[in-house]
Amino acid sequence: MNPADITLLVMAGGLGSRFGGDKQLVPVGPNGEAFLDYAVHGGLEAGVGKVVVVTRSDLDAVLRTHLEQQHGPDLPLEIVHQDAFGPSRRKPWGTGHAVLSAAAACPGAVVVLNADDHYGPTGVQRTVAALREVGADSAVLLAFELGRTLSSAGGVSRGVCHVVEGELARLVETHGIRAEDGRIVADDPSGELPADTPVSMNLWGLPAAAVARLAGQWAAFHVRSADDPSSEFLLPEALDEQRAEGLLRIDVVRTDEPWIGVTSPDDLEVAREALACGGGGR
Numbered sequence: 001m002n003p004a005d006i007t008l009l010v011m012a013g014g015l016g017s018r019f020g021g022d023k024q025l026v027p028v029g030p031n032g033e034a035f036l037d038y039a040v041h042g043g044l045e046a047g048v049g050k051v052v053v054v055t056r057s058d059l060d061a062v063l064r065t066h067l068e069q070q071h072g073p074d075l076p077l078e079i080v081h082q083d084a085f086g087p088s089r090r091k092p093w094g095t096g097h098a099v100l101s102a103a104a105a106c107p108g109a110v111v112v113l114n115a116d117d118h119y120g121p122t123g124v125q126r127t128v129a130a131l132r133e134v135g136a137d138s139a140v141l142l143a144f145e146l147g148r149t150l151s152s153a154g155g156v157s158r159g160v161c162h163v164v165e166g167e168l169a170r171l172v173e174t175h176g177i178r179a180e181d182g183r184i185v186a187d188d189p190s191g192e193l194p195a196d197t198p199v200s201m202n203l204w205g206l207p208a209a210a211v212a213r214l215a216g217q218w219a220a221f222h223v224r225s226a227d228d229p230s231s232e233f234l235l236p237e238a239l240d241e242q243r244a245e246g247l248l249r250i251d252v253v254r255t256d257e258p259w260i261g262v263t264s265p266d267d268l269e270v271a272r273e274a275l276a277c278g279g280g281g282r
Contacts, residue, residue: 001132003047007106008124010036011098011202012055012063012115013082023262024059024115025066025101028271035260036115037070042124043111050076052105053115054098057081078105087226094232095202096221099215112204112235116216118275119144119203120257130253131205138249139239140205141168147195149259153266155187159200159236161252168250171200171240198252200236203261210248214238 007042012024014218025034040051055063060079067075082092085101092098099112111127113119123142132139143161150156155176162170176187184193247279260271 001109003128003132004049005108006046006048006131006213007050007052007108007110008040008043008048008203009099009102009106009110009112010039010051010053010115011095011112012036012053012059013092013098015069025062026116026262028118028260028262028268029275031276032114033070034066035068035118038118039113039115039124040067040071040075041120042066042122043128044071045242046125046128048111048128050078050106051260052078052102052110054080054082055115056083056092080105087222089227089229092232096214096233096238097218097234099206099211099235100233102216103211103214105212106208108208110206110208112202112206114202116262117201117203118260118271119201120255120259123255123257126253126255127203127205130251134205134251135249136207136211137247138251139207139210141200141250141252142203142205143198143252143254144201144259145183145195145254145256146177146184146193146197146199148256148263149199149201150177150184151261151263151267152270153264154178156263159202160193161198161200163198163252166251168240168243168252171236173236198254201261202235204235204239206239210239210242212244213247217241 040082080102082098127140127142155178156177158177160172160174174186218233221233245249260274262268262271
């Protein structure tokens with residue numbers, strides 16, 4: 001697969017409820033970069049042919065201005081409005097819905113990630129490289145070591161990966177994960193987890209067929225959950241369902257690079273200090 005046939009798909013439509021507002025464009029880098037700028041830079045370095053950003057209509061103008069300032073007017077960019085994909089709801093319908101809303105803008109395979117996470121100096125490049133090597137019916141998940149993804153501000157949720165011979169065998173959404181008395185513990189499912197447990201931080205390489213199957217999964221989800229204002233059609237759950245049904249192989253690429261994110265405002269200065277010390281890869 002030619003990297004120019006791969007689209008970098010950045011999900012930037014969230015409300016940032018725990019953060020207290022929009023964090024897609026919060027400056028974290030020494031030159032005013034937001035997290036998504038590091039992702040775009042990594043994608044361009046890896047040779048992707050297009051950048052698609054999924055956002056809300058009310059963020060369109062400020063997002064375009066920011067991206068042009070950071071990357072110039074020739075960035076191969078398309079912006080998609082998740083809220084226009086419908087049905088209308090104040091809370092976005094989730095990451096699976098975000099990817100589906102951008103499917104028409106993505107002509108082939110995609111590398112998908114969150115706009116408000118930083119995946120290490122080479123995270124995007126590793127994912128692009130791995131996606132080029134797998135089969136047409138296979139996906140790639142970049143998995144981080146759990147101990148490198150915790151927040152000093154409190155418990156977090158992570159997708160714990162059960163891996164067999166390099167392939168994802170099961171993905172378990174685990175909540176209330178935190179460091180406690182020198183251990184890493186979780187509330188749901190409860191228990192202790194090793195620091196090197198591989199976890200998903202939502203950096204995926206997906207074949208076009210996996211993206212196309214989201215349409216049917218979304219339709220089934222909406223029938224079940226349309227009346228629940230807090231329900232979300234989540235990308236990891238949808239992909240794990242495809243895997244469980246034998247429709248998708250998911251290869252796990254492990255990294256020991258640090259993940260940087262801002263779950264709460266207390267994480268912001270920590271992120272800025274880490275990026276200032278050279279953790280950004282730019």
